[in-house]
Amino acid sequence: MKQKHQLLVLFLKTLYISAFTFGGGFVIVTFMKKCFVDELHWIDEQEMLDFTALAQSCPGAIAVNGAILVGWKVYGFAGMVVAVIGTILPPMAILAVLSVCYAAFASNVWVAAALEGMRVGVAAVILDVSCGLGVNVMKEKKLYSIAIMVIAFLADFVLDVNVIYIIAAGILAGTIRFIWMRKREQTTGAV
Template structure:
């Protein structure tokens, strides 16, 4: 990639991360379908499988999922420059919005129209997240791994229905995966 293309890509990263961050309400998971739309489907900077890996890394590393996800996508697209640009540009809109809302909190909190708009946006956020979960489930099931499919469903049910610490669930999953790899390798050696 020559310098002119890299500059264009970095400008696009700045624009798209400012856009995504400014217009996605409802938490970090809403950013993932947006990154999928712009980075995977439109620009083809990486594939669905890599997006799933980035989402897992973004969720498990410290910090906001939205910023982690934007930074990882930026790094994958343009290296360290992409990481820095995407990370900074994903933080600017929330900071500006929070500054404005905190300054005018009394007016915003009492406004029934703003409250109704925010309530209506919850349905859109839920729809985006459900759409992403369905697509990612299809991707996981496409591998046709009964072990991973069962683990995915079990983790969802356990975390949704119980108060089990997520670190404990993660530890058990890591142990199960390590055991599975060990038994497979052992079978290859002795099989």
């Protein structure tokens, strides 16, 4: 019974997050963090940061990738399926309705105004998430992580480097550090 209840909660939470969150994957990931880390305590904050990085790095929609990772962590394959279904149902329903009514919506001044207002709200939410993640990196006081964050920020906003290259460089830097730390542990362990 606990399994069915947990899967139902997972489905309803992902359905709710997907249905009432506008602005794309980063906004949905923010609400996933608030729900699954802060409220339900199913995953910890470091795992959510890792999931966000993985979801962004993988092909496909970040919201669906995030749902896959959270669902798998919470309840394995069944959790993954339930989370994905909960995440994709609202956009599919909205797109089905919008495709039928597209001509009326496209030229409506009120719809355009509402979308402009939502865009500003989404920017604020993304800024909030970015600042929160940045503060967490700073709290760790790991020079390597702080350096990667600053370099990525400068590469994106100052040098206008394509985000794909920034992600690839971050993956490479993390892999190199992992290999270096592993060799260091083996060297100090063998002595």
